[in-house]
């Protein structure tokens with residue numbers, strides 16, 4: 096890479112991490128302890144995108160550790176997935192002071208790194224955790240309360256917005272909502288794996304307007320019919336369906 100090349104020229108995740116370096120590109124560099132890049136299986140077909148590192152993440156350099164990470168692990172286990180099988184990162188890579196919301200400038204500065212991570216990992220399904228990553232990926236400012244649990248398509252990928260796992264820590268009633276949304280995510284995964292919603296995951300990961308299908312009328316685990324309806328695809332298994340897990 097030539098000096099000044101952007102993240103889009105990085106050929107792999109290691110090169111991208113090297114490109115980010117000891118980043119001083121936005122004000123969050125001043126207060127962070129450790130930049131949190133992302134972790135998990137870099138070839139996973141399922142990617143989770145949170146908001147920003149919290150206190151424990153800032154100290155360890157790992158995404159989703161501590162109480163919210165424990166909730167995420169439990170939710171993953173509830174749908175038969177281990178953390179090691181997925182890739183997890185955040186919209187911004189450094190902790191906002193006091194866990195405040197990330198500022199627009201910080202998101203604008205840091206998000207090209209996430210865009211390149213998406214391109215390199217090339218997931219079939221993206222689960223956005225919370226308002227900020229959902230708004231960025233879908234390029235909308237609609238409330239997460241409206242978006243969660245629904246299936247969107249962006250650049251050939253399936254995107255499922257979900258509340259941030261930390262919501263369950265502050266509002267006990269959100270736990271059941273999270274569990275329900277994870278069941279819907281599992282239904283999307285099953286639909287893809289069965290070949291009934293094969294689609295095409297392309298390198299075009301630029302955020303854009305997604306088409307939507309409301310899975311809320313489908314019972315957990317039965318979202319496939321609604322998904323197939325929106326894709327215009329017959330509900331027959333495709334022999335070349337990818338195995339996500």
Ligand code: SF4
Nearest residue numbers: 118121124188189205
């Ligand atoms: S949040 Fe992103 S842009 Fe800002 S300093 Fe950290 S890595 Fe760099």
